[in-house]
Amino acid sequence: MKLPIVCIIGRPNVGKSSLFNRILGRRAAVVSDRDGVTRDRHYQNARFKGHEFTVVDTGGFLPDDTIDVLADSVRTQIFNAVNESDLVLFMVDVRVGITKLDQQFARLIRKLDKKVILVANKSENGGDRQESYEFLKLGFGQPRTISALTGYACLSLLDEIIAVLPTPVRGERREERPIKFAILGRPNAGKSTLLNRLLNEERAVVSDIPGTTRDSIDCDFVVDGKKFVVTDTAGLRKKAKVDDEVEIFSNMRTLESIRRSDVSVLMVDCTRGLEIQDFRIITEIRKAGKGLVLLLNKWDILPNKTEKSFDHMVKEMMEREPMLEYVPILSISAKEGQRINRVIQAIQTVYANCRRVLGRDNVAQAFAKFIEENPVPSQNARTVQLTRACQIMVEPPVIAIETRTPDLVAESYKRYLMKKFFEEFQLQGAPLRLNFDMKLTLRKDEELEQFTESSNSVLAGVDTQRHMDRKNRER
Template identity: 40%
Template structure:
């Protein structure tokens, strides 16, 4: 089964409703929405599911090609990165304003990408305003999809149907690839390329103390103990002149592609610095992407005043600072001396087995039912949550569906309780499994 989700970039001039559309897709106001143009400056990634198919959308800032304003140039640099990553593009225009010279410039720019473009005319809130959209045929990008992102009306469904038309359904059974894909990710200068070199036992990658030496993801295949691995080195900082967003911000952005395509992400921590906020941000991206994760504490050879309990103390410090990573294995290595460097393969193999783990329906129901009996949920307005049965719908990561009587009765605290029971029973070391709830007969109603 392919691990790569398609990426859809949403592009347009400022204030055409891109973030409102994204919020409509994901069902919450996670993107900042305001009437002021240019509110979204960074590109922001969200996972979306439509008709059983999953993809990632990138919400981008509004662009004006050839604008010399420093902020607009920075936003345009972000959009260029988004377009480079994207498989398809939603080009959003404002039907209410009509065609704009900037729209024409953007259309000409997007055409050079040679990627599928879905022209989307937004802000058509009533049927009588749909005629506004027809001016956009001048852009020569085909028939525009006429929508209202604010109300979720018009051709939103038709647009999404067309976008996912050629995508594989999630969890569709396909022949597994033999190679375990490992992404080496982390902050600049944490030693990612040095680790890859140590793993490959050759200097195939440029290694330097200057942050951002690795400009793009580089894949290398090798075997360890008869298991084939694909190592993806990222730092992937694409330097843009006068971009003021900061090196570490770009490190997170450039790691995302590799994370979404890998099976296991090795998050490299500089032992001399410790777990930073940026490390936590990257780890959250890995967890939200549903990938296996291992923390590799690098440069352990130059940590001073070590004793027999140093690794234990270090682990406890990480777990206190980031308790959401308590399920993640931690290895202490040195890329320079190659100390415990092969533990990356050993731990990755273990995590991969957890990542692909399947739980029988009978055993799963036994555990969930026992958890329900031991700690039944509290009633709400005279109604109590009932669990009918549970099943694992796919692996990579393990994904479970629990059929119940009413989704409104599932409190976050009770969901966490059930998740903790599943982890306690089945391990899933290094794997962020998923649990969703479905009302019985929900599929038939859809």
């Protein structure tokens, strides 16, 4: 069945990706205060009150005279998305107010005869909401004041969205969404060798899909009936060492591969060990909220290898980065094919952990047990109380913990709770996050399961792997 399409547009940094994530109930797009985090179209399926639709995140609209070399491409992608959509959400920033770029963009959109809802974002404060009426000048009617970051009025916006969308047309084929993973690492860590090894498995059916960038090829294959899409990436170098324009974009594409993957596979040359740039890559993976599998490659040529070499190397890495305790670490030889089958198994495990609904009662009971075993320490002679906990997101899994004093929760106690949740629910590889909030918004298991179900399938023939990065903002 062909789903109706909702397209989110606006100038840079008005909160398009934040609203995209809010509609999905999970972090599918990276959000940053920096302009230019999204360039290409990003498609995901969403479900609300039994209604399913496709939502599209787009890059920020830039003027003709911008110095951004990719501005023309971004504009093309935006208008392609608008033309295929059934509903357009035109976003503005109520704090900044109406800009010349808003007006220029609105004039172009009005010519397309599309159903448009004007969304005035960042309206969590009453004073800001009162200023929203100046956006009537854009010609899209009364603005809907929301806050994509806090969730203010977003449910009302979703009610309006499903009310105006057409009924889905049946008859179009749907497919199970493949597991998408990116192979990452420093230059010459063995990424392409692993890719070739994975695609040369006798039981894998292989076909090439042109990627969204000039030098990137996404390959899809099937293992034991399960579909995968793998992206090989250029080696990610230190920014200080990147002064060639081609290599700059290569790094950007690597970061983009992280964002549009479900799981990131970090390859480390075990003869060199973890280096500073590997830790930078791990940081980018965490910031993107993606699962992680770490591979110690070239194990066949590790000098002076003994039975305890693996344990010693893993212990040393955990001393430098304690969070690696919760990440699957494998020693492999991509060249010789050693333990390659375990790589696929680890990817599947981490993918499942990222999407797990832990169970509202299970989280509450586990949280109560953790608090009883190790009470919350006071801070600056003030009592710190953590009252309850609930999972509020999947992909990545997020557990919200209610407290009147979130700023007083000791970092050591946060690490304690993180460790206990990982151990209790066996979330190896998942980017679990703990939020400490003054007011907890409880989510039912059924709501979280809906988010998982809505991302389980894609329309056959619709490319859901879209994005690229942009840099400049025009007000």
